[in-house]
Amino acid sequence: MRAVPRDQMPVVAAWAEEHAAPLHVHLSEQVAENDACEAAYGATPTEVLARAGALGPRTTAVHATHLSTFDVILLGGSRTRACFCPTTERDLGDGIGPSRRLLGAGAPLTLGSDSHAVIDLFEEMRAVELDERLATRERGHWSAEELLRAATYDGHESLGFDEVGRIEVGARADLVTLDTASVRTAGTGADTGTAVFAASGADVVRVLRDGVDITPDPADLGAELDRVIRRLLP
Template sequence: MILLLPILVYFFICLHILMSQGRSPMAVISARTALLEGGWAHDVRVEIDASGKIVSVLSDQNPEGHKTGILLPAPANVHSHAFQRAMAGLTERKGPDPSDSFWTWRQLMFRFLDRLTPDHVEGIAAFVQMEMLEAGYAANVEFHYLHHQPGGSAYDKLSEMSDRIVAAAAHTGIGLTLLPVHYEYGGCDGRPLGQGQIRFGNDFERFAKLHDQARQTMQYLPSDSRLGVAPHSLRAVAARDLKSASDLAGDGPLHMHLSEQQAEVDEVLAFHGARPISFFLDQCDAGPQWCLIHCIQMNSAESDQLARSGAVAGICPVTEASLGDGIFGATAWLGAGGALAIGSDSNIRISLTEELRALEYSQRLRDHSRASLATHDRSTGRRLFEAVNKGGAQASGRNSACISEGRLADLVAIDDGHVDLAGRTGDALLDSYIFAGDDSLVTDVWSAGRHMVRQGQHIAHDAIVSRYRSIMHELGDAL
């Protein structure tokens, strides 16, 4: 455990590194091709001020400053449990239960997390954030519920574990939206938390204190960072506390797991007499501040109603496939005007292109169709990419979403000399990047103007990887 003074010193050191290596007082990027708010443009000059905002966007300009090939808005990764990255690859064998499922995976996860210290969590989070940046994400929304010591006792500082996520962001330069998670019960009936969950648990009064401490720590990050609230799920919080969570969040984002597994639907229906989506909408003034994660088990009426509320659906296709959750109804959701964002959840694989491919391909497999999410004026890749940028900005509370004056400079540059893009123009560039290429096409990433990825690699890549490697050796055979 680290005390407050060392944490502040560490933040100032990391922020000094960010300001000296990641961003100059005024920056200029020149791109041969860029996807702007109004569409594709050529020879684009983007000027960024010292606060990380775009102050001018001009096309048909002579190149100057940092020169790139294809410049795109960089989305936010709207759902991450950072510590689970260290489990990747360790749960791919059958357990003693022949009907291995999300629920048996969950028991393995509980066993794993009991080995994790604050130092482990910080190092793993930094590695995850680095991988996100190198994959083309500019921001990380961390749904953070690992609060206490093994055995459930609080650390001397309630927000110790949240502070470690903040410390990781100070090191990596990613745009952080931190969502401390309220998690109180083991089920809808209010039963106590089980052995594997006790590191998560707080009543609402103690959770509010933890949240306030996290807010104080967040002030040492750059001004684009955001703090929100995440009631974990309808199983883990009392319905009365959904309003309290909204009050605590203020104007910050509100996220919650909702309708992920059929067993969850059955439990909510049995206890509350309504399916999860309907019960949530009855209890909450749902709107653009909310991001509901997964929403797999929705019928068409629920999907339409939730889409009309303005809430974002936070979809995590790779994790949802890994855990056997099911397929999100993206065609109907987008058809109803629903807002969509993407996340890496369990972090078993951190890949922006792979998440987008998996989302589109799942619709094709279900419906025996092709180009499921394309429209008459937008290709599949273009529609997906613009949707997750817009929805991701909303869900993370960031003024980003597109390359336009006044927006945060959350930007990703793609190698236009890559063979997969040869001869491509317009929307075909995005389609080829997403469906033929992969994240190795990423050359540069800026988060609120901080130039954190250069030539495809994070500026602190080697140090972050070395620390993560040491942690993995320490954890050894934790499963």
């Protein structure tokens, strides 16, 4: 990830448009970021991007935590995507972003992991709804189906892969199978609610890539990851 000077943002945005490439930017993750931007440019980070022509369906605003009402209007009106990373945002104490307001304004939600606090997209999915509950003291902001779409089709599309993330004729057969009778998922209905609100990465029992079974042995996978981390962080 590189910082792009403000005067070069239009160049980057134009290149992304010309090459039909996705454009991702970390946006308003922390209050201090907004304050510094306001002091330097007299505008929020979202407003700076809008003036540079960097918002739009090809752009994904990662974090989008501390937004003004006008920021939400700009992101939604341009159909800019918002990529929430809830486990990172709570680990760093960044705050809770306006996920539902962004979607209501027209900004599709996607999900990601921006640190090594947790690497589990199942946890990211349910965290969006659970964080909204904490912020509002109300339940029922996001359905399991909406969150599953954010983690699959909408997430893939934001990366430029619109042929994956859904099960239908013509889509790539990149699939996972979940154990619906583990200690986490047993008795939860074996439905989308199970996937979003009960399962974890440990419940993935089969992985297909282009229809080919590439399921790793969990013991081998963990051991290899441990070796790599130890090599990088002696």
